[in-house]
Amino acid sequence: MTAPLHEAHPTSPGRRLPDTQQGMRRRNLSRVMHTVNAEGPLSRAAVASRIGLTRAAVSTLVDELVRAGLLDELGPERPGRVGRPGSALALSGRGPAGIGAEVGVDHLAVCAVDLRGQVRARAVRQGTNRGRPSEPVIAELTALVRQVVTEAEREGLWPAGLAVAVPGLVARDARTVIRAPNLDWHDTDLGTLLTGDAPLTGDLPLTVDNEANFGGLAELWLGDGTPRDFLHVSAEIGIGAAVVVDGRLLRGTRGFAGELGHVPVRPEGPACACGGRGCLEQYAGEEAVLRAAGVEPGEGRVGLLAERAAEGDKDVRRALRGAGTALGIALTGAVNLLDPETVVLGGALAGLAPWLLPSLERELTRRTTGPARAVTVSRLGPEGPLLGAAHSVVRGVLDDPAAVSGRQ
Amino acid sequence: MTAPLHEAHPTSPGRRLPDTQQGMRRRNLSRVMHTVNAEGPLSRAAVASRIGLTRAAVSTLVDELVRAGLLDELGPERPGRVGRPGSALALSGRGPAGIGAEVGVDHLAVCAVDLRGQVRARAVRQGTNRGRPSEPVIAELTALVRQVVTEAEREGLWPAGLAVAVPGLVARDARTVIRAPNLDWHDTDLGTLLTGDAPLTGDLPLTVDNEANFGGLAELWLGDGTPRDFLHVSAEIGIGAAVVVDGRLLRGTRGFAGELGHVPVRPEGPACACGGRGCLEQYAGEEAVLRAAGVEPGEGRVGLLAERAAEGDKDVRRALRGAGTALGIALTGAVNLLDPETVVLGGALAGLAPWLLPSLERELTRRTTGPARAVTVSRLGPEGPLLGAAHSVVRGVLDDPAAVSGRQ
Known part of the structure; x- marks a missing residue:
């Protein structure tokens, strides 16, 4: 059992430690930490059986992690059992x-x-x-x-x-x-x-x-049942996306991947600061939505839009419908290219989802074949x-x- | 030195062999084959030094590969050198x-x-x-x-x-x-x-x-100086793409990634068989281009289009310009999402590149920021x-x- 770390924990950034004895020790320290993180609190024996090392080898690793303040020993567990009681290990809350x-x-x-x-x-x-x-x-x-x-x-x-x-x-x-x-x-x-x-x-x-x-990584690590292949769409003022493929963030050659905001929606549409025309941001960016809703720009406008939409304001609802349609068109292209398992709306979009989703999903469904793509809303929202x-x-x-x- | 195969040869599909002694032997057999493939003909000693195994270990592996008909011994090499002449190894041409x-x-x-x-x-x-x-x-x-x-x-x-x-x-x-x-x-x-x-x-x-x-894999394996991050666009009747990220094909959750032909170019454009409207195929697919050029459908039409464009046929050139514009709009979205190092035109598009590229590159340049993206033409063309x-x-x-x- 010497599976490298990035296979055992494919959600990690995949840092690859060298294949030396030192590298092996470091990988095993990491495997202990990830095992306790995923399943803890666990006894040393339980950790050893999970990662396929001997109890003695795991004890050496655990001692090192406890000394470094990365693991806590919670004291004896299950005192009713036969033999020396194992002390449960947990990740440190003071490290x-x-x-x-x-x-x-x-x-x-x-x-x-x-x-x-x-x-x-x-x-x-x-x-x-x-x-x-x-x-x-x-x-x-x-x-x-x-x-x-x-x-x-x-x-x-x-x-x-x-x-x-x-x-x-x-x-x-x-x-x-x-x-x-x-x-x-x-x-x-x-x-x-x-x-x-x-x-x-x-x-x-x-x-x-x-x-x-x-935001996309937060969804991968903290999301509820988020799959390992998804497109995370978020917005603050601009619109961005994170492409996660097989549990890894796709960054692109220059690190510029995920620029969903500048995907052309209507190629002869309004000029965009990026030099293009009719980019998604021109229809679903905060400024465009505020303009379409007849709301002055300013701080806290996303909350205001949600409030007014909830109250039934027709202009705001129409503006959000339009933004949802544009998002659906841009996402059709993205879904056709990437075939993700789901699309997750995060950031400021999460709070506006009730009014964006119907038109967004309508475009996505009528423009893509096969079973409808799941569009979900991040529970992390702007905290992502x-x-x-x-x-x-x-x-x-x-x-x-x-x-x-x-x-x- | 026990780097797994898919690290040493990242262009391979990444089949992961088990971490057993058997798995190790199989991985080492593969390392010998890939080394001879990349640098051969090579002596056993040269193979041993390349992959960091002992000469004796490599000889055992080579003997097995020669017996199986996968490697050929070309006979003594460099007879002028001191010591027993090594026999050069090459991949078998009869295996x-x-x-x-x-x-x-x-x-x-x-x-x-x-x-x-x-x-x-x-x-x-x-x-x-x-x-x-x-x-x-x-x-x-x-x-x-x-x-x-x-x-x-x-x-x-x-x-x-x-x-x-x-x-x-x-x-x-x-x-x-x-x-x-x-x-x-x-x-x-x-x-x-x-x-x-x-x-x-x-x-x-x-x-x-x-x-x-x-087609995309052929470009990765056989292309001249093709980078490890690229988007390969090809066409026969339809239009498809292969997304290659870090030397691997991105397949998508269902295996449907790369459906560039159904990226919306003009969302209110002509209806497409996929259920959408204004998909790229409606502007740059073979049928659309033939229609725009006033050429009857039939076999061998791509060759005919290239011939007429070369002769200066205005209708054909205008039709190809329009297809290039549509390709440029769809590729703007793809480049913004994926940030590939280059875009490669392959398949039937390669033969039409002289008349597609100017309008394609114009759209891509004016719609994407930063240094212009390289668009290259596959030398494999329809053979890809x-x-x-x-x-x-x-x-x-x-x-x-x-x-x-x-x-x-």
């Missing part, structure tokens, strides 16, 4: 934490998630970031991160990494925002801004990614990107616990 | 052969490809299959397969498997054609038809797949699906030589 951050167009948010997946600290600042230079925005975000880290440390946690979700295209270096049109940022190196003059927290590993990608960011750090710890075990 | 077959709308074709990648036998029957029941078509195909197998056997080859390319959706059982609209076939089990009453050649393994998929089918069998032998070594 490393994933720090997730989100640069939204209308808000900033940061949270800390422990290895058990619980949000343990949280900070939000409302207010538009549209058109603001990146420096003051990132300075505010840094302050929120410090606040959340301090709060997490008070609970006995220590930050294992910081992942930042942004509404734009991110280079494959996972630091540089190439283009975030709704912030008006271009070639912005968040790495320097976040770790430059006043290093945030020493050598805290940093990952920057598109918010739609983190932030949670996905924090959980990506936690998954990184489960995938390679040895990499953080000396760091706290 | 197993991949039998590829294609059910086209206007033709049937079969070929045999040896382990060295050479086409050694070939048979074609022109004539429309549109609307014909599947039984007589498959009976004719079977006759062609027998003819090619006989010819290959005369050259000392033996068939290792049969792969059939069809212009339609194939179930994941790799036997059943769910829907081939241009043949008017529905739920047609080619497995039974090909191996039923008169078994073709004993237990010859059979794989049926969409012609666009085999047939060659891809035959080579898929050959790749299968390279991936697991032990599976066939007892079969001839």
Whole structure:
């Protein structure tokens, strides 16, 4: 039994550890962590039988993980049984934490998630970031991160990494925002801004990614019965998608995959900032929907749309029907190309789903053959990107616990 | 050094052999075959150094492959060098052969490809299959397969498997054609038809797949400098695509991925047989182009279009410009979703590329941001699906030589 980690836990980013004895040990540490994560609390014997190693080998691994503060021993379990009682193992609630951050167009948010997946600290600042230079925005975000880290440390946690979700295209270096049109940022190196003059927290590993990608990963990791092949569509101001194939995020050659917002819906339609015409965002983006509904732009408009639609406002309902139709046309193309098991509506779209879905599903059904495609609504909604960011750090710890075990 | 096969040779279908001693031996046999395929002729010592096994271990593996007729010893090499001269190893030109077959709308074709990648036998029957029941078509195909197998056997080859390319959706059982609209076939089990009453050649393994998929795989395996992330667009009567991500074909949940022909281009456009409106096939499919060019449908029409376009026929050129525009709109959506490194035009489109490309590239450039996407033309052209089918069998032998070594 030496199945590599990324086979045993195919939802992980697939970091491949080297095939040396050291690599084997690190993989086995990860297998213990993932087993306890999936099925814990478990005794050492139960872990050993799950992963096919000897009890002795597992005990050595577990001792190392307990010493590193990644596993907790909960004390004797099932005392009625014969033999020395096994101590149940659980992921630590006081060990490393994933720090997730989100640069939204209308808000900033940061949270800390422990290895058990619980949000343990949280900070939000409302207010538009549209058109603001990146420096003051990132300075505010840094302050929120410090606040959340301090709060997490008070609970006995220590930050294992910081992942930042942004509404734009991110280079494959996972630091540089190439283009975030709704912030008006271009070639912005968040790495320097976040770790430059006043290093945030020493050598805290940093990952920057598109918010739609983190939203899709959150759905994969935290969704209720989400399959391993799906298309996750989300919206804040723009519209993005995450393509998940066989439990992995499809990133594309430049890291730009999932730009559903610029799929042409009506090729001779209104001009789009991207240079094209009739892109999906021109029909289903927040600005287009507000315009069609006769609602002034501003903060909190998605909530207002949902409120008015629920009250029966005809203009709002018509605008959302139109957005649903455009989404259905663009998704027909995506479904024909990718043949996903389901389409999941997340982000701001989740809250508007009751009024988007009928027209969306009508287009999808009449334009695609075969059995109707399931369209589901994410229960994470607008929380997806932030949670996905924090959980990506936690998954990184489960995938390679040895990499953080000396760091706290 | 125990990297699993699908890591060392990521272009293979990724069959994963079990992690037992037997599995290890089979993987090592495959590594020898792939190494000789990629770099041969090579001495045993050179193979050993390439794959990081001892000379003795490699000799045992090589002896087994030579005995099975999969490797040839070409005789002493470089006699001027010190020490016992090594015998150069090459893939056998008399061993197993991949039998590829294609059910086209206007033709049937079969070929045999040896382990060295050479086409050694070939048979074609022109004539429309549109609307014909599947039984007589498959009976004719079977006759062609027998003819090619006989010819290959005369050259000392033996068939290792049969792969059939069809212009339609194939179930994941790799036997059943769910829907081939241009043949008017529905739920047609080619497995039974090909191996039923008169078994073709004993237990010859059979794989049926969409012609666009085999075309894309041919491009991956045989293309000149084709990257590992690309979108392969092909056409016969319909239009299909193969999505290749990181050297692997993206098949989709039901095996239906790549249905580019039914991506909506103008959502209120002409009705399509698929139930949608304004699908790409309504603008760039063979029938639509012939209609726009004022040319009667019939056999060999793609050649006729190319001829007339080359002569400067204005109607034909305008029709091809329109098809290129529609392709550019549909590909904009695909590029935005998948971010491939290149788009490759194959199949019948390759021969029409000079007149399709200008308008196609114009749409793609003005509708997508960032550096212009490379659009290239496959040098395999209409041969792609047939060659891809035959080579898929050959790749299968390279991936697991032990599976066939007892079969001839």
